[in-house]
Amino acid sequence: MIGLLTILLTACGDRLTATNLPTSETSNLPVVQGRISEVAPPALIQELRPSLERYAPQVTILSPLAEEVFDDTQVIVKLQVSDLPIFQDDTLKLGSHLSLIVDNEPAAAIYDLKQPIILENLAPGTHTLRVFALRPWQESFKNDGAFAETTFHILTKTGKNAPDHNLPLLTYSSPQGIYGAEPILLDFYLSNAPLRLSNTANGDNNLQDWRIRVTVNGESFLLDTWEPIYLKGFAKGNNWVQLEFIDGQGNKVENEFNTSVRVISFDPSYQDGLSQLVRGDLSPTIARSIVDPNYQTIPSLEEETPFIEPETSIVEEENPVVEETPVIELESPIVEENPVIEPESPVIEPESPIVEENPVIEPESPIVEEKPVETETVEKLEETPEAIESPLTTIPETKEINEPAPGIQPPLEVEPIPEPQNNSEQKITIFDRVQQTVNRFQSPSSPAEKDIELPTLDPQLFSNVERS
Structure with missing residues (x-):
């Protein structure tokens, strides 16, 4: 006990x-x-x-x-x-x-x-x-x-x-x-x-x-x-x-x-x-x-309170992240870079003089004048259509270059459009010059020459040039 x-x-x-x-x-x-x-x-x-x-x-x-x-x-x-x-x-x-x-x-x-x-x-x-x-x-x-x-x-x-x-x-x-x-x-x-x-009890x-x-x-x-x-x-x-x-x-x-x-x-x-x-x-x-x-469990609740405070600061740190929207404004001038296309339009203008180089055919006409033999001239005349084919190849190139220009639609400066009309005028002068060259070799005094049949130029060739 x-x-x-x-x-x-x-x-x-x-x-x-x-x-x-x-x-x-x-x-x-x-x-x-x-x-x-x-x-x-x-x-x-x-x-x-x-x-x-x-x-x-x-x-x-x-x-x-x-x-x-x-x-x-x-x-x-x-x-x-x-x-x-x-x-x-x-x-x-x-x-x-x-x-x-x-x-x-x-x-x-x-x-x-x-x-x-x-x-x-x-x-x-x-x-x-x-x-x-x-x-x-x-x-x-x-x-x-x-x-x-x-x-x-x-x-x-x-x-x-x-x-x-x-x-x-x-x-x-x-x-x-x-x-x-x-x-x-x-x-x-x-x-x-x-x-x-006590001291008295059972002492x-x-x-x-x-x-x-x-x-x-x-x-x-x-x-x-x-x-x-x-x-x-x-x-x-x-x-x-x-x-x-x-x-x-x-x-x-x-x-x-x-x-x-x-x-x-x-x-x-x-x-x-x-x-x-x-x-x-x-x-x-x-x-x-x-x-x-x-x-x-009670101390753990007290320990949670300091964790709430840093969470608020984290939300404040996120606010400057939202303010980063000005970055979008910086992207807007990037859209304005479209004017870069404008310098491309003058690039088309220097190409138009390339069509003007067609007069290179002119030195060929004097080559016909140097040869007095009529037969040879006929051969040369027959070859002239081949020479005329050169503008056929060049003229479409100019048109292909002019076609994208209207798609870009810069300011209403569409002056290069009348260039094909100039080309057509150049084609008519070329025909006249060739006709003049043929006429030089025609002589009415010589009966023999009257029997010679000179080849005639097919005007369809020139019409094709105009169509192109």
């Missing part, structure tokens, strides 16, 4: 009673006098503590069973907890958990009961497993049912590590491990401890006047209440802490595990979640996530 102990409402400093009763276990350890003192709990822990007062955890060891004997050095542990959420905050790595102790070894923290718990390389003989519930800052729950223990055996039974359930049992809880801030919690769990009665029973003797680095003091305290004055580096259960006469109550000692380390630069919590580096909003596993 776990006895309920009275809590004395005294000042923090009054609870530490100095004692000069060293034990044989601590007589060879260094002693530091006057450095350790009790202080109030950290403010943030005092603010969070009421959130867990509504819980009364019930811890059960499902395996191993009491007095069970195993034929192997490996044991699988199964635990069950009710009325307390067991979890670990992802950021601070803190949360309500279980403390598991095998014999009197340092405790192991259990944050997930779904994960297998395996004890390996256990020595043959008797072993005792103790499990109890802790708050996130390593303070134990002290309600009835928050502590469970069982004794089992590996291969065989021995008398060691088997506490007497008829005697009070002291279980060391804190401090242990590494700490980065002061004050440091001192906490323990008591089993089978009798109620503290002969020394166990009713029990105390806990605490020794830190050789400096000892007594506690007569079962409640956690916070201490400061630890030295940097390693420190040692010892707890002893003693009776009203100052004698140790002999039972397994009633004397426990731990070595801890104090490093002010250590930055774990507990150190931040003790120093007050955390806001209450963030710290509340270690007492309520469902409270993680």
